[in-house]
Every structure is written in structure tokens, then in C-alpha cells.
Amino acid sequence: MTDPDPTEFDKLQKLLASKKKEKPEDGFFDRFSDRVLTRLEEPAPRPTLWERLNDQVDPFRAAAAIFAMLIGVGVWYGLNEGSHLAETGLEPLGQAEANPEPLGQGLDALAGSSLPLTKSKAEPPRILMNPGAGLATRPAKASSNTVHTPK
Amino acid sequence: MLETPSIVSPAKGGETMPEWNEQEHVSRAREGDMEACDALVQQYQERIYATIYHMTSNHEDAADLAQETFIKAFRKIQNFKGDSAFFTWLYRIAVNNTINFIRSKRRRVILSINQMDEDWDSGEELLGLVSKDTPQRDIDRHELQGILNAAMQKLSPNHRLVVTLHDVQGLPHEQIGEIMDCNTNTVRTRLHYARKQLQAHLSDYLKP
Numbered sequence: 001m002t003d004p005d006p007t008e009f010d011k012l013q014k015l016l017a018s019k020k021k022e023k024p025e026d027g028f029f030d031r032f033s034d035r036v037l038t039r040l041e042e043p044a045p046r047p048t049l050w051e052r053l054n055d056q057v058d059p060f061r062a063a064a065a066i067f068a069m070l071i072g073v074g075v076w077y078g079l080n081e082g083s084h085l086a087e088t089g090l091e092p093l094g095q096a097e098a099n100p101e102p103l104g105q106g107l108d109a110l111a112g113s114s115l116p117l118t119k120s121k122a123e124p125p126r127i128l129m130n131p132g133a134g135l136a137t138r139p140a141k142a143s144s145n146t147v148h149t150p151k
Numbered sequence: 152m153l154e155t156p157s158i159v160s161p162a163k164g165g166e167t168m169p170e171w172n173e174q175e176h177v178s179r180a181r182e183g184d185m186e187a188c189d190a191l192v193q194q195y196q197e198r199i200y201a202t203i204y205h206m207t208s209n210h211e212d213a214a215d216l217a218q219e220t221f222i223k224a225f226r227k228i229q230n231f232k233g234d235s236a237f238f239t240w241l242y243r244i245a246v247n248n249t250i251n252f253i254r255s256k257r258r259r260v261i262l263s264i265n266q267m268d269e270d271w272d273s274g275e276e277l278l279g280l281v282s283k284d285t286p287q288r289d290i291d292r293h294e295l296q297g298i299l300n301a302a303m304q305k306l307s308p309n310h311r312l313v314v315t316l317h318d319v320q321g322l323p324h325e326q327i328g329e330i331m332d333c334n335t336n337t338v339r340t341r342l343h344y345a346r347k348q349l350q351a352h353l354s355d356y357l358k359p
Contacts, residue, residue, distance in 0.1 A: 008357045012353065015295075015299055016314065016319050019299065019319045022204070022296065024200070024214070029196055029197060029200075033189050033192040033193055033196065036192050037188060037192070039218060040185075
């Protein structure tokens with residue numbers, strides 16, 4: 001937004017000042033006080049729970065209490081979760097699953113689906129079976145092996 | 152603490168009262184003296200009503216909210232500690248009430264504009280502020296009021312409030328800061344942005 005044009009700004013201020021002249025109908029203020037005092041003498045409506053809380057509780061303290069409660073719950077949850085992890089962490093790996101499902105049964109479960117069931121034998125990577133295979137051989141240069149001795 | 156400067160009752164059309172002692176009236180109102188309550192209403196009714204009216208641009212809403220403001224103030228007058236002037240405390244109640252009201256009915260704004268004061272014969276002067284190149288050359292005073300009020304309604308409640316208190320009602324920045332519970336610099340910044348937004352909304356009418 002650019003800075004206001006001073007001429008326009010002056011006009012705007014005059015327009016706003018003219019709003020002061022907007023008045024309610026004649027006699028409005030003569031009756032206003034009576035209406036207020038009549039309503040004031042009527043019994044006050046019972047304040048809602050929110051209004052009572054608003055009157056009696058300092059919003060800053062309430063916010064601080066809620067914040068502290070949230071932190072407390074967070075810490076409690078964190079500690080609880082930590083102790084649970086610690087319990088499972090101590091369990092030896094072999095005992096983690098008492099009755100592991102036989103491998104074949106798992107595959108049988110897949111048999112119902114349309115996925116092809118290929119039982120491949122586990123093999124080590126090819127490179128480990130024949131090291132150096134696939135690499136291009138290069139004849140060694142004769143001169144490269146000569147040792148130059150200083151004269 | 153800012154003292155209320157006026158010892159002239161606005162309700163009596165500028166008639167000078169013997170002497171306005173706010174503290175005395177407030178302490179009597181605290182004890183349930185209805186005459187003191189009446190005097191406090193008479194003293195501040197016009198300014199409270201006007202603030203709410205310029206915020207809502209609706210006479211019926213302003214009348215209801217102004218009544219509620221005084222009733223709330225008298226019912227809670229025991230909570231008034233005297234840290235600020237009674238007038239500032241009353242204004243705060245009015246302003247909070249009005250802002251809550253505006254937020255609750257944001258999508259249902261109905262303008263109900265009051266007539267200009269009969270003894271104010273500056274219609275031509277007012278229309279002279281409007282550009283000759285305005286889209287509606289034959290705009291009248293009432294239309295101009297409507298356009299201005301509609302532009303005011305486009306401002307956020309806080310921006311509208313600062314324009315109302317400063318540019319319409321002529322309150323100083325310090326007192327506005329007390330009412331809005333913010334510092335003077337915030338008041339100035341809000342006023343600057345509010346005016347720029349108003350100028351943008353009224354640019355078709357205010358061009359030289």
C-alpha cells in the first residue's frame with residue numbers, strides 16, 4: 001500500500017469528522033436513562049458458567065495452569081512410554097516371538113491371492129561367487145615395473 | 152490516569168452543571184444510589200452511544216448495546232478499582248461488548264443510519280469533498296453517509312474503533328491506548344493502516 005495522498009487524506013478526515021453530526025431521533029437521550037434504570041431494577045439474569053469463570057478466574061493464571069497440566073500429561077506419557085520400551089528392550093531377541101509361524105504357512109496364505117509364488121533358492125551375489133568377472137583385462141606395461149635408481 | 156476533562160453535560164446540550172464530581176457519583180452509585188447512577192448515565196450516554204453507533208452503523212444495535220454497557224457497569228461497579236477514570240472503564244466495557252457483538256454477527260451487517268443533526272447545514276460542504284469524477288455525480292448527502300459507513304464496516308473491529316475514537320470523537324492517542332489496553336505507538340500504527348484502508352475503499356469518491 002502506498003502512502004496516502006495528503007489532499008485525499010484531508011478530505012477523508014473531514015468526512016469522518018462529519019459523522020459526529022449523525023444523531024438519533026429527538027428525545028432519544030431523554031428516555032435513555034429511564035430505560036437503563038428500569039432495566040437495572042429488574043433482577044439480574046443468572047450468570048452463565050462461562051461468565052462466572054470469567055469473573056472469578058484470572059485468565060493468565062488459568063492459561064498457566066492449563067499449560068502446566070499439558071506439560072505434566074506430556075511428561076507422564078513420555079515416562080510411561082519410556083518404561084514400556086525399556087521392558088521390551090530387555091527381552092532377548094530369540095524370545096520376542098515365542099511361536100514363529102513356519103515359513104511355508106506364510107506362503108500358503110499367499111496362495112489364495114493371484115500373486116505368483118516362486119520359491120527361489122537363496123544365493124549370494126554373483127560378484128562374490130566369481131570375483132573379478134566382468135572386468136576388462138589390460139596387459140601390464142613392461143616399463144611400469146622398472147625401478148629407476150638415481151644415477 | 153487520564154481525568155475526564157468535561158464538566159459540561161452533553162445531555163443538556165452544553166448547559167453547564169454546577170460541578171461534575173465523578174468520584175463522588177461513582178462512590179454513591181456503588182452504594183446503590185439510583186440518582187447517582189442516573190447522573191452518570193446522563194453524563195456519558197451520548198459519547199457511549201456514539202462510539203457504539205459508529206462501530207456498528209446501526210441505531211437499534213447501538214441503543215441496545217449502550218443500555219447493556221451501563222447495566223453491566225452498574226452491576227459490576229464493585230469491581231471498579233479506580234486505577235483509571237470511570238469514563239475509561241465504562242468505555243472499555245462498551246468497546247469489549249461491541250467488538251464481541253460485531254464478531255458474533257460478522258455476516259449479518261445491516262446499516263441503519265441516523266440523520267445528520269438538523270442544525271448542521273453543511274451538506275454542500277460535505278458533498279464538495281466528493282470528486283467531480285465520481286461514478287455517481289449526483290450523489291446526495293445521505294448516500295455519501297451510507298458509502299462512508301459501509302467503508303467503515305469493511306475495517307477490522309480494532310481499526311474501526313481507533314478511527315471512531317480518534318477521527319470521529321477526537322480522543323487523544325493516550326486515552327485510546329488506555330481504552331484499548333495497548334500502547335500509544337500501537338494506536339498510531341492502527342490509525343495509519345485504518346486510514347489507508349478507508350482511503351482505498353473510498354478512492355473513487357475522494358480523488359481530487
